[in-house]
Amino acid sequence: MPFDLGLGPTIWMGFAILVAGFIRGYSGFGFSAMVIAASSVVTNPLHFVAVVVILETAMSLxxxxxxxxxxxxxxVWMLLAGAVVGLPLGLWLLTGVSETAARAMISGYILLMCAVLLAGWRLRSEVRGPWNLVAGVVSGLANAPGMDLFLA
Known part of the structure; x- marks a missing residue:
C-alpha cells in the first residue's frame, strides 16, 4: 500500500483526494488544504506534501x-520571486516540527482561513507594486507544507 497505509486509510485518502479535486474544480482553490487535513486523520500529514505539490502543479498547468x-x-513574476524566498524558509521551518505540532498548525490555519471566508472579508483594493513581492513570500510560507497551509 502507498505510504505504508492500510486498506481503510488508502480508501479514505482516495476519497479525500477525489472530493478535494471536486472542490478545487468548483472553487479554484482548497485542494491542498483538504488533502493535507484529510491525511492528518490517518498518517503524518507531512508525508503528503510532495503528493500535493505534484498534483497542484499538474492541475495548474x-x-x-x-x-x-x-x-x-x-x-506573476513578482509573486513567484517572493515565493522563491518564502517556500524554502517555510520548508526549513517545517522540518523542525513534530507530527503533533504539524497537525495542530494545519488545523489552526484551516480554521483561521475558514473564519476569514465565513466572515466575508474582502480586499478593498487590488494588491500592486512591492506588495506583490510580500504576498509572494507569504504565499511561499503558506505553501511549504501542502501548497495551501501556513506551517510554514
Whole structure:
C-alpha cells in the first residue's frame, strides 16, 4: 500500500483526494488544504506534501493552457520571486516540527482561513507594486507544507 497505509486509510485518502479535486474544480482553490487535513486523520500529514505539490502543479498547468494572454505576467513574476524566498524558509521551518505540532498548525490555519471566508472579508483594493513581492513570500510560507497551509 502507498505510504505504508492500510486498506481503510488508502480508501479514505482516495476519497479525500477525489472530493478535494471536486472542490478545487468548483472553487479554484482548497485542494491542498483538504488533502493535507484529510491525511492528518490517518498518517503524518507531512508525508503528503510532495503528493500535493505534484498534483497542484499538474492541475495548474492544465488550467493555464488557454489563458496565457490574459495573465498579468509582471505580477506573476513578482509573486513567484517572493515565493522563491518564502517556500524554502517555510520548508526549513517545517522540518523542525513534530507530527503533533504539524497537525495542530494545519488545523489552526484551516480554521483561521475558514473564519476569514465565513466572515466575508474582502480586499478593498487590488494588491500592486512591492506588495506583490510580500504576498509572494507569504504565499511561499503558506505553501511549504501542502501548497495551501501556513506551517510554514
Amino acid at each position: 492544465q488550467a493555464a493552457k488557454g489563458i496565457g494572454p490574459d495573465i498579468d505576467w509582471r505580477r
